[in-house]
Amino acid sequence: MFYEPINSKILRLGDVVKGYLSTETKIKQPFLSIENSIYHNYTVNFEVPSFSVVLTPCCSIGEYNMICISPLIKLKKDFFKNPYLVDDFTCINREIEPDKAYAPDDWQKIPTEEQQKKLTGGKVYIEYYLFIYAPNDYFPPYELRGQWTAPL
Numbered sequence: 001m002f003y004e005p006i007n008s009k010i011l012r013l014g015d016v017v018k019g020y021l022s023t024e025t026k027i028k029q030p031f032l033s034i035e036n037s038i039y040h041n042y043t044v045n046f047e048v049p050s051f052s053v054v055l056t057p058c059c060s061i062g063e064y065n066m067i068c069i070s071p072l073i074k075l076k077k078d079f080f081k082n083p084y085l086v087d088d089f090t091c092i093n094r095e096i097e098p099d100k101a102y103a104p105d106d107w108q109k110i111p112t113e114e115q116q117k118k119l120t121g122g123k124v125y126i127e128y129y130l131f132i133y134a135p136n137d138y139f140p141p142y143e144l145r146g147q148w149t150a151p152l
Contacts, residue, residue, distance in 0.1 A: 010058065011054050011056075011058060011061055011067060012054065012057075012058040013054060013055065013056065013057045013058060014053060014054065014131075015053070015054045016051050016052070016053055016054075016072065016133065016138070017051070017052050017053070017054060017069065018050070018051060018052075019048065020048070020049075020052050020069050021046060021047075021048055022046070022047050022048070022049050022052060022069070022070075022071045023044060023045065023046055024044070024045045024047075025042065025043070025044050025045075026042060026043045026044075026045075027041075027042045028041040028042060029041075047071070049071035049072065050072070050140075051071070051072040051139070052069040052070060052071050052072060053069060053070055053071075053072055053131075054067055054068075054069055055067075055068040055069060055070055056068045072133070074142070075089060075132070075142070078103070079092075080144075081103035081105070081106075082100075082101075082102065082103040082104075083103075083104070084096070084100040089132045090132045090133075090134050092125075092126060092127050092130055092131075092132045093131055093132055094125075095122075095123035095124060095125055096123055096124065096125075096126065097119075097123060098118035098119055098121065098122075098123070098124055099115070099118070099119060101124060101126040
């Protein structure tokens with residue numbers, strides 16, 4: 001992960017952007033015909049998130065003149081229970097040893113036989129659908145609320 005000192009006018013996969021509208025659509029059942037669409041239960045939510053990330057590869061942005069974006073979300077509070085993650089949250093972007101994927105208390109709750117299976121399976125991605133960006137001056141610092149004790 002790297003950050004450029006000067007912003008580029010060319011968008012690339014993984015770039016962080018501001019000011020884009022984000023929508024979330026929930027549809028109870030698919031629209032099988034336009035005539036029946038008024039009878040379906042659906043909602044559309046709009047927001048302008050603080051930051052979004054570009055999910056479209058740069059080689060296809062120019063050709064179609066559109067991008068797919070996703071809002072950046074805050075870290076899950078459970079991540080703060082795992083001392084391995086707290087040291088460097090970006091380790092979620094890489095394969096790690098299975099026992100490091102859990103908070104110590106959670107790892108101890110797993111039966112020994114299952115722990116051994118996980119350990120012999122090799123390194124894993126613990127949150128393969130997430131990507132954590134390294135801290136930088138563009139992102140505001142996190143405000144942690146509630147009771148929190150740093151892991152030992």
